[in-house]
Amino acid sequence: MADQRPAHQETDSNRHRDSRPALHGQYAAMLLDTLSLNTHEQHQLLQECNIRPALLSSQDAFLSKQQSHQLIQRVIEISGSPWLGLTFGERLNLMTHGALGQAVLSCNTLKQALDLLLKYYRTRMIHARLELLYEGDLAVLSFDFDEEYSEAYRFQIETVFVCLVKTGMFFFGMKLMHQGQVQLSYPEPDYLKHYQNTFFDGVTFNAPRNALCFQRSLLDLPMAMPNPSALKHAEQACNELMARLPQQTSLVEQVKALIFSPDGEQASLEELAAMLHMSSRTLRRKLSASGHSYRTLTDQAKIQQAKELLVTGDSVEVIAEKLNYSDPSNFGRAFKRSTGVSPSVYRDSQLDAPEHA
Incomplete structure (x- = not known):
C-alpha cells in the first residue's frame, strides 16, 4: 500500500531535525x-x-x-568564494577549538590525540559522526553528517578536513600524506586547484565516504608538546562541556563517552554521576528507564576498547589486564559473547582485511 501520510508530517519531521x-x-x-x-x-x-x-x-x-x-x-x-570552506579551514588551529584543542595538543601520541578527538568532538559539532577504523595497514578517520549534499555540507567537510590535514602537517610534516588519501563523497568541484594546494594529488571525489586514510603504523608518532598536567585540566574541562551538551546527545551517549579516560581509567557510577551533575541514584534510574545499566554500558565500552587494542598489536593477556578482567579467559568469554568470535579470530580478520584503495 502506498504511503498515505499527510505531506505536512514529513515537513514537520524535517523541520524538527533542522532545528536541533x-x-x-x-x-x-x-x-x-x-x-x-x-x-x-x-x-x-x-x-x-x-x-x-x-x-x-x-x-x-x-x-x-x-x-x-x-x-x-x-x-x-x-x-x-565557493571554496571558502578550504580557506576557512586554513584559519583554524588547535587553540580555536577550546578545551578540545588544548587536550589534543597535550597528548603523547597521535593515537591518544585521535582517541580524545573521538571522545569529545561533540563539544564542537553535535551533528557530526566521527569514527576511526582500521583496514589492513591503513587507519581511516571517517567524518560525515546526517544530511543530504549541499553547498553548506561541502563547506563543513572541507573545513574539517583542511583543519585536520594542516594540524597533522604541523606536527608530523608530510608523513601522514605519504601513501595517504583524502576521500570525498561529493563530485569534483570547479575549483580543483584549491584542493590540490592543500591535499596535493591525494584526493578522490565521488567516494563512498568522507575519510582521511593514512598508514596505521603512524599512530605511534609522538606529539610535539606532550603535557600530562595540561591534558588533565583540559580533559576535565571537556568532561564538563560534555555534561552540559544540549539534550540531542542522549544520556547513554554521554555515559559511553565518559566511562573511560584516554589513559584507560574507568569512572565509577558515582564519578559519572558527578560529571553529569546528578546523584548516582538518579543516574541509575535514568539509565534503567532507557533499558541500560552502568554495567552493560561499561561492558560495551570495554569490548569497543578491546577491538581497538587487538588491531594495534597488544596481546590478549595485556588487553585483559588493561581492561581490568580478572584473567584472559574471562576476557575471551566476554569478547566472544559480545562479538560472536574469539579475540584472536577477530584480530586475524582485521589484519587480513584488504587495504582500501
Whole structure:
C-alpha cells in the first residue's frame, strides 16, 4: 500500500531535525570575521539567519542545522568564494577549538590525540559522526553528517578536513600524506586547484565516504608538546562541556563517552554521576528507564576498547589486564559473547582485511 501520510508530517519531521543543535556558535563568529562587515551589517546578517548575537560568544551555545546552513550559504554568497570552506579551514588551529584543542595538543601520541578527538568532538559539532577504523595497514578517520549534499555540507567537510590535514602537517610534516588519501563523497568541484594546494594529488571525489586514510603504523608518532598536567585540566574541562551538551546527545551517549579516560581509567557510577551533575541514584534510574545499566554500558565500552587494542598489536593477556578482567579467559568469554568470535579470530580478520584503495 502506498504511503498515505499527510505531506505536512514529513515537513514537520524535517523541520524538527533542522532545528536541533549542530555547530558551536564560536565558529559562526569566526566565519563572520572572514567578511569585511561593520557591526550593523553583521547584526543584519545574523538577523536574516535568525541568529541571536549572544550565540556567538557563549561557551555552551550551538547553532541549529538550519541556522548554520543559512549563515554558511550567505557568507559564501557575500564573499564570492565557493571554496571558502578550504580557506576557512586554513584559519583554524588547535587553540580555536577550546578545551578540545588544548587536550589534543597535550597528548603523547597521535593515537591518544585521535582517541580524545573521538571522545569529545561533540563539544564542537553535535551533528557530526566521527569514527576511526582500521583496514589492513591503513587507519581511516571517517567524518560525515546526517544530511543530504549541499553547498553548506561541502563547506563543513572541507573545513574539517583542511583543519585536520594542516594540524597533522604541523606536527608530523608530510608523513601522514605519504601513501595517504583524502576521500570525498561529493563530485569534483570547479575549483580543483584549491584542493590540490592543500591535499596535493591525494584526493578522490565521488567516494563512498568522507575519510582521511593514512598508514596505521603512524599512530605511534609522538606529539610535539606532550603535557600530562595540561591534558588533565583540559580533559576535565571537556568532561564538563560534555555534561552540559544540549539534550540531542542522549544520556547513554554521554555515559559511553565518559566511562573511560584516554589513559584507560574507568569512572565509577558515582564519578559519572558527578560529571553529569546528578546523584548516582538518579543516574541509575535514568539509565534503567532507557533499558541500560552502568554495567552493560561499561561492558560495551570495554569490548569497543578491546577491538581497538587487538588491531594495534597488544596481546590478549595485556588487553585483559588493561581492561581490568580478572584473567584472559574471562576476557575471551566476554569478547566472544559480545562479538560472536574469539579475540584472536577477530584480530586475524582485521589484519587480513584488504587495504582500501
